[in-house]
Amino acid sequence: MNESQAPASGSSPGLRPRRAPAVSLVEIAGLIGGEIATPEIMLNGVTLDSRAVRRGDLYLALPGLSSHGAKYAAQAAQAGAAAILTDQPGAEMLRGSPAEGLPLLIVPEPQRWVGRIAERIYRDDSAGAEHLQLFGITGTNGKTTTSYLVRSILAALGRRSGLIGTIETLVGEQRVDSTLTTPAATDLQALFALMREESLDAAVMEVSSHALTLGRVDQVVFDVAGFTNLTQDHLDLHGEMTEYFAAKASLFSAEHAKAAVVTIDDEWGSKMAAAAGVPVTTLRTTLPEALVASAEGLAEADWHVRSAVPQGLGWQVELAGEGKSLTFRTSLPGEFNVSNAALAVLMVHVSGVSIEDLQAALDQFDPLSIQVPGRMQLICREPISVVDFAHNPDALHRAMEAVRPAHGDVTGQLIVVFGATGQRDQSKREIMGALAARHADVVIVTDDDPHDEDPAQIRDQVFAGALHSAWDDTRVENVAPRAAAIDRAVELASAGDRILVAGRGHEVWQEVSGVNLALDDREELRTALRKYGFTPEPLPEIES
Numbered sequence: 001m002n003e004s005q006a007p008a009s010g011s012s013p014g015l016r017p018r019r020a021p022a023v024s025l026v027e028i029a030g031l032i033g034g035e036i037a038t039p040e041i042m043l044n045g046v047t048l049d050s051r052a053v054r055r056g057d058l059y060l061a062l063p064g065l066s067s068h069g070a071k072y073a074a075q076a077a078q079a080g081a082a083a084i085l086t087d088q089p090g091a092e093m094l095r096g097s098p099a100e101g102l103p104l105l106i107v108p109e110p111q112r113w114v115g116r117i118a119e120r121i122y123r124d125d126s127a128g129a130e131h132l133q134l135f136g137i138t139g140t141n142g143k144t145t146t147s148y149l150v151r152s153i154l155a156a157l158g159r160r161s162g163l164i165g166t167i168e169t170l171v172g173e174q175r176v177d178s179t180l181t182t183p184a185a186t187d188l189q190a191l192f193a194l195m196r197e198e199s200l201d202a203a204v205m206e207v208s209s210h211a212l213t214l215g216r217v218d219q220v221v222f223d224v225a226g227f228t229n230l231t232q233d234h235l236d237l238h239g240e241m242t243e244y245f246a247a248k249a250s251l252f253s254a255e256h257a258k259a260a261v262v263t264i265d266d267e268w269g270s271k272m273a274a275a276a277g278v279p280v281t282t283l284r285t286t287l288p289e290a291l292v293a294s295a296e297g298l299a300e301a302d303w304h305v306r307s308a309v310p311q312g313l314g315w316q317v318e319l320a321g322e323g324k325s326l327t328f329r330t331s332l333p334g335e336f337n338v339s340n341a342a343l344a345v346l347m348v349h350v351s352g353v354s355i356e357d358l359q360a361a362l363d364q365f366d367p368l369s370i371q372v373p374g375r376m377q378l379i380c381r382e383p384i385s386v387v388d389f390a391h392n393p394d395a396l397h398r399a400m401e402a403v404r405p406a407h408g409d410v411t412g413q414l415i416v417v418f419g420a421t422g423q424r425d426q427s428k429r430e431i432m433g434a435l436a437a438r439h440a441d442v443v444i445v446t447d448d449d450p451h452d453e454d455p456a457q458i459r460d461q462v463f464a465g466a467l468h469s470a471w472d473d474t475r476v477e478n479v480a481p482r483a484a485a486i487d488r489a490v491e492l493a494s495a496g497d498r499i500l501v502a503g504r505g506h507e508v509w510q511e512v513s514g515v516n517l518a519l520d521d522r523e524e525l526r527t528a529l530r531k532y533g534f535t536p537e538p539l540p541e542i543e544s
Ligand SMILES: CC(=O)N[C@H]1[C@@H](OP(=O)(O)OP(=O)(O)OC[C@H]2O[C@@H](n3ccc(=O)[nH]c3=O)[C@H](O)[C@@H]2O)O[C@H](CO)[C@@H](O)[C@@H]1O[C@H](C)C(=O)N[C@@H](C)C(=O)N[C@H](CCC(=O)O)C(=O)O
Pocket: 011, 048, 049, 050, 051, 062, 063, 064, 065, 066, 067, 068, 069, 070, 072, 179, 180, 181, 182, 183, 184, 208, 209, 210, 211, 214
């Protein structure tokens, strides 16, 4: 394990079109109802992060939650900002600063204009500019997975699309790690411009509720918006579930979408479909046997999963609707991945691809059998070893069921390695310990991101929960550091067993007391598997 530099500061992915735009400051002033009395200044870009400023940029010095962008205006000026937009308090902060001499636009609530300005600056008005088809996915869980699946289906159809999400941003050959799930409007519009420049024909992206609330997708109209599900999360920002729902629902209005595919497996899905202000295709993916058992009965849906038959770790699925049916395979474990795959298929259909063309691409290229970094990622087949991002009780439960389904003819023991993050919801620690002890044969409690908390204390809480609920023959161990816990899991495994390493997925840094330590569960698992004589799967082409 190496002590290492913190990942790059700032939240900008830093990708811009090569051809610099040229939009006058006067035009931007007119757009937002402001005035500027300076000679003509042409802008080549726009950013709200001083650390990402390039020569000729308009720097948006915005009030933030913890500071004011005007505080960083000197840095922006030094990096070559051509002008600054801010509010009155920001303008006052600029007095006496090295940035004072720059042309200044002052408007109340400048954050309201970020999307408009960014869209204008990066818009391509040239004749014949191609339309970039936009796919946006929202929901509490499944956004990342579904976006990779949509992109993979588009590739099977011979199309080149960019990807923007929690893990990474992909534009042609360029790839950068993501800091945000949905980038700031300035970065987003720059990415769209770069994608057009690279002759991509689509962008597939995750749309977080933060992005919808904070205006990061202002001026963006998705050709198809998709909804996965809604469960409790992010109430620190939204306060209540109804607010959280309302934030997500804003994606399904004419302001942000032309058409929608909404999964209606939970009550929020049905509400979302009813609230949508655009044409909606509904999708029900709950398997028939679960529905029969459900007191609520069948909700009407335009499309539904008619069957999902386990095949290896994945599924063979039949989707029915519009008097037609579609069949596909996915190698991804877990019933929830049947839902993600079905949503991805329907989003591509709703974007204008016929069922026939879609079926041909699904048959020929098997595009739903891919590896999504750190999401139910298969590292080895013997023993079946999976790394997943599940980091709350519900997700951990589902992930364990996916790796060793509760039903079916499955032998071998389930070994699970996980921990809990420090300085976050403490109540989930014992619950996760208890769940693991109920569903796995071997539970190895270890560290996640302790942040500034004592890691041993966090482990003790998880461990206590596990011990309390363990069956007589459940083995529960407390092992740190995490690499040693993964090693221990493999040491205890036979070829017919199943190992789940949960909680960190694609992450490659573990934060301990403000220091970032290099740690990649997938690498540690592969190393341990080789050490004990097993053969991991070949490395995927890109592992982020
Ligand atoms: C809570 C939240 O969303 N905060 C976002 C917000 O930060 P803020 O208002 O606190 O900004 P601030 O730190 O006070 O700084 C004020 C201004 O100065 C600028 N600044 C700041 C420092 C500097 O050196 N130079 C500089 O120019 C900032 O860009 C900002 O414009 O505006 C910043 C600029 O756009 C964002 O980077 C920042 O996201 C932070 C990093 C963040 O962690 N956000 C998370 C919660 C988030 O958005 N998550 C969702 C996914 C959630 C999920 O589904 O799990 C996401 O879409 O990623």
